[in-house]
Amino acid sequence: xxxxxxxxxxxxxxxxxxxxxxxxxxxxxxxxxxxxxxxxxxxxxxxxxxxxxxxxxxxxxxxxxxxxxxxxxxxxxxxxxxxxxxxxxxxxxxxxxxxxxxxxxxxxxxxxxxxxxxxxxxxxxxxxxxxxxxxxxxxxxxxxxxxxxxxxxxxxxxxxxxxxxxxxxxxxxxxxxxxxxxxxxxxxxxxxxxxxxxxxxxxxxxxxxxxxxxxxxxxxxxxxxxxxxxxxxxxxxxxxxxxxxxxxxxxxxxxxxxxxxxxxxxxxxxxxxxxxxxxxxxxxxxxxxxxxxxxxxxxxxxxxxxxxxxxxxxxxxxxxxxxxxxxxxxxxxxxxxxxxxxxxxxxxxx
Numbered sequence: 001x002x003x004x005x006x007x008x009x010x011x012x013x014x015x016x017x018x019x020x021x022x023x024x025x026x027x028x029x030x031x032x033x034x035x036x037x038x039x040x041x042x043x044x045x046x047x048x049x050x051x052x053x054x055x056x057x058x059x060x061x062x063x064x065x066x067x068x069x070x071x072x073x074x075x076x077x078x079x080x081x082x083x084x085x086x087x088x089x090x091x092x093x094x095x096x097x098x099x100x101x102x103x104x105x106x107x108x109x110x111x112x113x114x115x116x117x118x119x120x121x122x123x124x125x126x127x128x129x130x131x132x133x134x135x136x137x138x139x140x141x142x143x144x145x146x147x148x149x150x151x152x153x154x155x156x157x158x159x160x161x162x163x164x165x166x167x168x169x170x171x172x173x174x175x176x177x178x179x180x181x182x183x184x185x186x187x188x189x190x191x192x193x194x195x196x197x198x199x200x201x202x203x204x205x206x207x208x209x210x211x212x213x214x215x216x217x218x219x220x221x222x223x224x225x226x227x228x229x230x231x232x233x234x235x236x237x238x239x240x241x242x243x244x245x246x247x248x249x250x251x252x253x254x255x256x257x258x259x260x261x262x263x264x265x266x267x268x269x270x271x272x273x274x275x276x277x278x279x280x281x282x283x284x285x286x287x288x289x290x291x292x293x294x295x296x297x298x299x300x301x302x303x304x305x306x307x308x309x310x311x312x313x314x315x316x317x318x319x320x321x322x323x324x325x326x327x328x329x330x331x332x333x334x335x336x337x338x339x340x341x342x343x344x345x346x347x348x349x350x
């Protein structure tokens with residue numbers, strides 16, 4: 001593997017470009033320190049096509065450090081499949097499903113993975129918002145349907161705030177997801193190659209884990225592992241695994257969940273290309289499992305592969321790559337699995 005040229009793809013055109021650049025710089029530095037031949041491939045921002053930039057980089061394998069639209073939603077994954085370049089993370093389909101919050105929730109409900117009640121609002125609904133929201137209740141969480149990193153996320157406590165929240169979300173997308181607010185602890189579970197690394201609880205000072213809370217040092221308290229009964233933590237981890245399987249995700253994933261004081265747990269979403277910045281959660285979870293940042297990056301790289309089984313191009317690249325998914329040797333034996341209660345998700349309102 002160390003004889004292969006690794007392209008760290010970062011940047012892009014999404015609202016998360018700056019976060020992606022920070023992730024990419026960290027990954028590139030870590031892999032270089034381990035002796036890999038690394039090329040930083042900064043996509044977008046220069047008027048050139050992604051395909052042209054990737055071809056010119058002359059890489060054998062791609063480490064995806066992209067976030068948001070065009071990078072996390074299956075677009076770049078599809079391009080790499082056509083170019084025959086193995087890449088980290090999930091397949092085209094799984095990436096697209098996970099990025100689309102509505103489709104992800106529909107898959108969760110199909111597989112009996114509990115998720116908060118919701119409905120979708122578009123611009124034409126603004127004039128009939130009171131009727132659309134009806135008895136859904138407040139507070140409510142509003143977010144763009146297809147953005148990540150909590151971009152455009154707001155909490156609405158009345159109809160006026162709901163309207164402004166939807167208008168903000170529509171600045172980032174053509175539709176907004178309105179989700180019932182649930183008083184709960186926010187737990188995030190890290191998964192690598194199908195195995196749980198651990199869990200972490202986030203406690204934002206503002207009370208809302210939005211973009212500012214995620215990427216501003218000192219704005220969020222992190223508790224790893226969460227201060228809950230071990231059996232409850234294992235149940236949450238089991239639910240996270242079920243969510244990943246429902247979407248068919250692979251590689252490194254982070255699952256965001258809500259855990260109430262009672263016996264209810266809800267999956268918010270699955271992140272197929274979780275952040276790798278100094279404040280990101282997956283590196284913190286991995287560190288608690290005994291995996292330092294550089295080793296985590298290397299293990300993610302080892303899982304790079306093609307998913308679509310397309311015919312190989314007749315035009316050979318600089319070398320042929322046959323990468324096999326490998327499990328991190330430093331994780332130890334697999335943890336005991338605890339079957340989470342089968343809680344049927346409520347029907348979506350609206």
